Amino acid sequence: EDKVVQSPLSLVVHEGDTVTLNCSYEVTNFRSLLWYKQEKKAPTFLFMLTSSGIEKKSGRLSSILDKKELFSILNITATQTGDSAIYLCAGRIRNEKLTFGTGTRLTIIP
Amino acid sequence: GAVVSQHPSWVICKSGTSVKIECRSLDFQATTMFWYRQFPKQSLMLMATSNEGSKATYEQGVEKDKFLINHASLTLSTLTVTSAHPEDSSFYICSARGLAGGPVDNEQFFGPGTRLTVL
Numbered sequence: 001e002d003k004v005v006q007s008p009l010s011l012v013v014h015e016g017d018t019v020t021l022n023c024s025y026e027v028t029n030f031r032s033l034l035w036y037k038q039e040k041k042a043p044t045f046l047f048m049l050t051s052s053g054i055e056k057k058s059g060r061l062s063s064i065l066d067k068k069e070l071f072s073i074l075n076i077t078a079t080q081t082g083d084s085a086i087y088l089c090a091g092r093i094r095n096e097k098l099t100f101g102t103g104t105r106l107t108i109i110p
Numbered sequence: 111g112a113v114v115s116q117h118p119s120w121v122i123c124k125s126g127t128s129v130k131i132e133c134r135s136l137d138f139q140a141t142t143m144f145w146y147r148q149f150p151k152q153s154l155m156l157m158a159t160s161n162e163g164s165k166a167t168y169e170q171g172v173e174k175d176k177f178l179i180n181h182a183s184l185t186l187s188t189l190t191v192t193s194a195h196p197e198d199s200s201f202y203i204c205s206a207r208g209l210a211g212g213p214v215d216n217e218q219f220f221g222p223g224t225r226l227t228v229l
Contacts, residue, residue: 042203042220043154088153096142096207096218100153 002027004091006101013079014109021074021104027091033065033072034098036088043088046074076106084108113137114206116221123194124229130190131224133204139184140206144218145177148201160187194228201225 007022025033032050036043047056049065049072056063060079065072076083086105090098113136123129133143141162146154158179160166166179178190187206191198203223 042223044220090154096144097156097159098144098154098205098218099156100146102153 002099004101010105012107023089025091029093038086114221120225135206142207143187146203
């Protein structure tokens with residue numbers, strides 16, 4: 001059975017801190033790893049990672065995939081209160097099915 | 111571009127009634143739509159994969175007779191929760207995957223979700 005595990009489950013930091021969110025996966029016929037940010041409604045797409053070792057960046061967010069260790073991290077630098085959300089990672093397999101992790105609830109304290 | 115809508119955004123119904131939720135891709139065609147359910151403080155769980163013009167594929171543990179899925183066109187899939195009970199109360203989210211080679215080639219886009227409360 002496909003499994004995606006995220007850690008920590010929740011994280012509370014002060015504004016300006018840097019955070020690292022973890023995602024490990026065991027997904028048959030793995031194709032790519034996706035990160036999403038979920039606030040009050042449906043998830044919004046952040047990154048899709050297909051190749052190992054290539055960092056993807058978008059502003060203060062960056063992510064990288066390690067296909068040997070079956071692991072990905074999402075980094076957020078200089079955090080802001082608007083970064084407070086649930087961050088989800090999902091493994092995508094060849095038929096496009098997504099298996100989501102439990103999410104990390106990030107809270108940024110002003 | 112690549113907008114997915116859901117209707118209604120929230121619904122409250124009595125136990126035993128049926129509720130239909132629509133998922134539409136507004137500006138692209140989607141051969142495949144996915145239906146997820148999310149309980150409070152839990153992650154999204156895939157319920158079924160819906161392919162246009164064919165029967166949906168349900169995940170293990172999801173009752174196909176209770177959660178009826180119809181994908182009649184390339185822009186519309188519906189999920190009907192039949193004989194709803196309080197334990198069906200949840201946040202239902204769809205995603206739509208664009209046609210291969212199309213303007214949103216193979217990417218999945220999520221709808222805003224439908225919050226169902228069964229009294």
